Amino acid sequence: MSVFRIDRATPLPADEAWRRLTDWPAHGRVVPLTRITVLTPGPTRTGTLFTARTGLGPLGFDDPMEVVHWQPPAPGVPGHCRLEKRGRAVTGWAEIRVRDDGPAGDGRGARVCWEEDLRFAVLPRPLDPLTARAGRLVFGRAVGRLLRGGSTAGTGAGADAGHG
Template sequence: MSRFTVSRDIRASATDTWTTLVDWPRHGDWVPLTVLRVESERPDGAGARFVARTGVGPLAFDDPMTVVAWTPPGGDDPGDRPGHCGITKHGRVVHGTAEFTVTPLPGRRCRVEWIEDVTVSPRRLTRYAGPLVTLIGRAGFAATLRGLARDVERR
């Protein structure tokens, strides 16, 4: 398994950040070489399903995911309940979990924390290249959160 955490403070409310972050097709705006499509009738809440298609041509792969936990932020003031989303990844290439929290901060800001705990197939790859997978994952999701921040802070 490869586990990593990235976080970023964003100059936008927890509610606005959450709404942008759970607009699954928008992830393609921030994640390089990725397009997301929702496969469930509802895109929100536990049970929502979506697939991220990442890569180019024959090097692309599908990353199917299901939302297993869903609690939107309880407000935008410090001390209000953070938003939390838990996801399972059950594809042929990437398996494991992802989760993020959106915590309200003073001054209509928030902190997004993203945790990935994944295995990449073939599993031998993660076993031997775990530190490299972690490094690449951390860098990729840090860039994703920078893109999210730019997007939501513009509004």
């Protein structure tokens, strides 16, 4: 299996960490050669659709996704988002969990868990461990940059104007 997991602690309150991690167009600024197009108008919710396009010019692939579970964090309740990948080239799922890390949910930090099963149709199953390592590296950097509020100008293709 090509499942990988990224765990991070952040000084951000849970609601701000959640906001940054679920700002889909921002992913296009931190994931190399990727652009995000949000297809569903309005704020993110269960049923929101978006596509990550990764590549250069005509060489690339689409990773269409649907939000199938949406529960933002609230006092005493962790946030949980599940994405299902709906494409031909890329399949699998991703889950984002964010919870308060301070005493009594005092807003002094959060714990983040990003877990993903990433499968590329063109890659044979014996390469799943390599896919998981690459995913952990790429998404680990992306999660760190999103939480810091930074970008990687010049490495991404940017983001289409979107909702989310």
